Amino acid sequence: MDPAIILVFIVVLMALSFDFINGFHDTANAIATSISTKALTPRIAIILASTMNLVGALTFTGVAKTIGGQIADPFVLENGLVVVLVALISAIFWNLVTWYYGIPSSSSHALIGSLAGAVVTAAGLSGVNLAGFVNIIEALILSPFVAFAVGYVIMSVLRFFFKNANPQPTNRGFRLLQIFTAAFQAFSHGTNDAQKSMGIITFALIAGGLHTTLDIPFWVKLSCAIAMALGTSVGGWRIIKTVGGKIIKLQPMSGFASDVTSATVILTATALGQPVSTTHVISSAIMGVGSAKSFYSVKWGTAQKMVTAWLITLPITSFIAGLLYLVAAIFI
Template sequence: MDLLVVLTILIVIFALAFDFINGFHDTANAIATSVSTRALPPRTAVMMAAGMNFIGAITFTGVAKAITKDIVDPFALSNGAVVILAALIAAIAWNLITWYFGIPSSSSHAIIGAIAGAAIAAAGFNSLNYSGFVKILQALIFSPLIALSMGFLVMSLFKVILKRATLMTTNQRIRRLQVGTAALQAFTHGTNDAQKTMGIITLALIAVGWQTTDDIQMWVRVSAATAMGLGTSIGGYRIIKTVGGKIMKIRPVNGAAADLASASVIFGATLIHLPVSTTHVISSAIMGVGSAQRVKGVKWGVARKIVLTWIITMPSVGLLAAICYLILNLFF
């Protein structure tokens, strides 16, 4: 079999594997609050999230096109197939490591940093599409800050609306609301995160000369959405434990506020075709909600560890991807 065909098949397999891992790694964030407040039992929450992720994934393609052309130029990428394969291997390795230790690290940061690192190893810093890459970095940096503010505002609004309600009545009503907010959260996750895998596969197809436009083919959309949904169905209970309980003690009203705040930020980014980290956005929204409730109620020590992981992910996985590229380049 032609070497190029083998490489392309490997890329598709690893890309779908990344999407599958992303499903049980990142989707845990989307349902963490509803599980921790007992609005939904874990199995029900996971299965609902799997379905909503699939629907969200096949609905939009704007973020996928941004991944295809904004990090590197797919039509000028030197040894593109090996670059993308190296990036996928590095991103998958990083996701598995952080998942094992229960650290809510970002799959988005991992794959974007990995593509950049492998491309630099292959063709130097000039291989990056700086205008697009900077735009993506800005979205990744500012979206958690916006989510933090949104979480604070939504929780403050809830406090005014529910000021005279009894605790028992509030909890019962909000738990019902949380079923809807968790579903919305999972849907928005699919609209943004699954798009990244679609973009990677399309980037590979262009790099090997099998596609001449950045259009996302239907088989790519369906396969990526299916991989994300299957991964979600496996669940991510380690991450649920961290996001749903270690940042702050979450009550139903806190969970609903965090879900609404983060879903609005993620979906807003999807509409303007920008990839964001659902992990960062959801964790930041929870911190914002906690700050509106009581600043000392947020476990800032855990929050600092999460933020530190955010900072080190891109350079670390970029270096790992560069090493992977140099090794793969010996064989391909």
């Protein structure tokens, strides 16, 4: 069998593994608020999230095309299959490390940092599509600030309208609404995060000479959607605990506000074809909502640890992927 075919097969398996890990790593963020406020039981929340992730993953392809073609050109990149393989290994390694320690790090940053690091090591800075890469980084940086601001505004409006409301029926009503916002949240997550693996697989297919356009084959969409849904069904309890309770003490109203905020920001980015970090967006939305209640209600120590993880992910994964490529190059 052609070695390139074997390598493509390995890359596809690794990409689906990344998607599976992403499912229990990042989807934990999507359902953490509804579990924390007791709007949903953990079992029901995971079933709902798995289903809606699957639906969301099959709905859009713009982000996949961005990942597949804007960081580097798969049609001309030398050793493109090896580049993708080491990038996936690096991203998976970092996801597992941060998951083990319960840190809501970004799978998006890990994947994009790893791919960029592998490309630079393989082809130099000229191998990176600078305009496309900067465009992606801008979206990754801007989206948390947007989520914080929108969360602050939405929570401020809700507090104004419900300031004299009876707490018990108000909480009951927002818990009911959180069932729908949790579904919306999981759907938006699927529309953005699952597409990143679709883009990586398409990149590999082109580099291996098995595909000629950036259009995403249906089998790629379906397999990535299923892998993420299966990963979601496993759950990520360490990260649920961090996001659901260690940033602020969530109430049904604040949980509703953060869900609506993050889902809207993520879905808007998807519609624009921009990959964003669902982890960053969800955590920033919770911080914005908490700040609207009281600046001191936000546990800024936990937030600082998250930001630190966010900042180091790109450079660390770039370095790991570059190092892995150098090792792989010995055998090429």
